[in-house]
Amino acid sequence: MIVNRQVLTLDEFTIKQLRDFxxxxxxxxxxxxxxxxxxxxVNVEVNKAGLVDILGDTGTVNIQGExxxxxxxxxxxxxxxxxxxxxxxxxxxxxxxxxxxxxxDEVSNNSKYICMFDPLDxxxxxxxNVSIGTIxxxxxxxxxxxxxxxMDDFLQAGNKQVAAGYIIYGSSTILVYATKRGVNGFTLxxxxxEYSLSHPDIKCPPTGRIYSVNHGNFFxxxxxxxxYINVCQKKNKSNGGPYTQRYIGxxxxxxxxxxxxxxIFMYPGxxxxxxxxxxxxxxxxxxxxxxxxxxxxxxDGKQRILDIQPKELHERTPFFIGSIEMMxxxxxFTGKV
Numbered sequence: 001m002i003v004n005r006q007v008l009t010l011d012e013f014t015i016k017q018l019r020d021f022x023x024x025x026x027x028x029x030x031x032x033x034x035x036x037x038x039x040x041x042v043n044v045e046v047n048k049a050g051l052v053d054i055l056g057d058t059g060t061v062n063i064q065g066e067x068x069x070x071x072x073x074x075x076x077x078x079x080x081x082x083x084x085x086x087x088x089x090x091x092x093x094x095x096x097x098x099x100x101x102x103x104x105d106e107v108s109n110n111s112k113y114i115c116m117f118d119p120l121d122x123x124x125x126x127x128x129n130v131s132i133g134t135i136x137x138x139x140x141x142x143x144x145x146x147x148x149x150x151m152d153d154f155l156q157a158g159n160k161q162v163a164a165g166y167i168i169y170g171s172s173t174i175l176v177y178a179t180k181r182g183v184n185g186f187t188l189x190x191x192x193x194e195y196s197l198s199h200p201d202i203k204c205p206p207t208g209r210i211y212s213v214n215h216g217n218f219f220x221x222x223x224x225x226x227x228y229i230n231v232c233q234k235k236n237k238s239n240g241g242p243y244t245q246r247y248i249g250x251x252x253x254x255x256x257x258x259x260x261x262x263x264i265f266m267y268p269g270x271x272x273x274x275x276x277x278x279x280x281x282x283x284x285x286x287x288x289x290x291x292x293x294x295x296x297x298x299x300d301g302k303q304r305i306l307d308i309q310p311k312e313l314h315e316r317t318p319f320f321i322g323s324i325e326m327m328x329x330x331x332x333f334t335g336k337v
Contacts, residue, residue: 008197010032010033013197028179030088031086031163032138032177035115035134036186042075043173071123071126079134088111094282095118109146117136122251125248125249131171132169132252133253133256136164137286154313157309158285158306168253178290178293184197204258204296207240209262212254225301259290264323265320276316276317278318281313284317299327302334302337
């Protein structure tokens with residue numbers, strides 16, 4: 001077999017970037033590789049989910065009031081375990097856990113970074129073989145190195161992220177991550193067990209023809225959002241369309257598609273849940289960081305997602321994200337952000 005050495009693995013890519021910054025410690029690169037390792041382990045179990053006892057519910061409910069799937073629990077354990085036993089993370093917060101987890105040992109206390117993640121987004125789709133994923137955001141701690149991290153390190157606005165990413169477990173397994181240098185995607189090559197650079201320097205198209213929203217909640221949405229959805233449905237060749245509606249119900253899959261092809265994803269608040277359903281720290285902030293670095297935009301309908309100062313660990317928010325021109329079209333109905 002001929003190996004294409006023009007294609008960099010994740011490790012080679014991060015090392016190459018370190019060469020460009022001689023004073024870099026490599027700690028962030030190491031943290032990203034740790035997350036990639038945990039995702040490989042999750043990927044193995046996802047791919048054989050029908051053959052082992054990891055489908056269905058555990059019989060417990062998480063802090064969000066949602067049934068915990070067995071794969072949720074497994075993915076969470078893998079991420080916590082890998083990051084705890086590594087040397088690049090001082091503590092974590094997970095959508096599946098009530099409180100932060102502090103890695104209170106000498107090495108971890110001297111780490112610069114904390115990580116927040118949704119270990120398995122879209123897990124309600126596991127049993128029907130729909131794409132699911134892992135979402136994560138990385139922040140530089142604000143408490144002094146050498147001490148255990150505290151809640152202050154986690155309640156930071158999304159604009160303080162130093163990196164964010166997601167892994168999508170689908171027809172192929174892809175890890176996408178963003179730093180201030182841009183957005184890059186790596187596809188897991190099962191023949192060598194490594195992520196290989198497949199989507200270099202991802203840019204979100206300025207517009208698209210896909211809108212993603214749960215139409216089942218249409219009459220629960222505020223009038224400006226409903227008016228915009230009506231316009232999307234009426235798009236034709238004469239006014240920039242036609243638009244097509246695509247909604248998987250797995251946020252990782254929906255936003256990944258729109259990031260690559262152009263589009264807008266909407267999860268508005270409803271009459272019953274005015275603050276929406278999506279979690280600010282584990283889902284919205286990471287995706288907002290990624291899409292903004294790729295040239296798109298993300299808001300809660302009133303302000304930039306990354307500027308929201310969180311007040312609690314499991315805070316929820318309405319969420320609108322996508323191609324810049326489609327977001328501006330939405331804002332012509334909801335008000336300029």
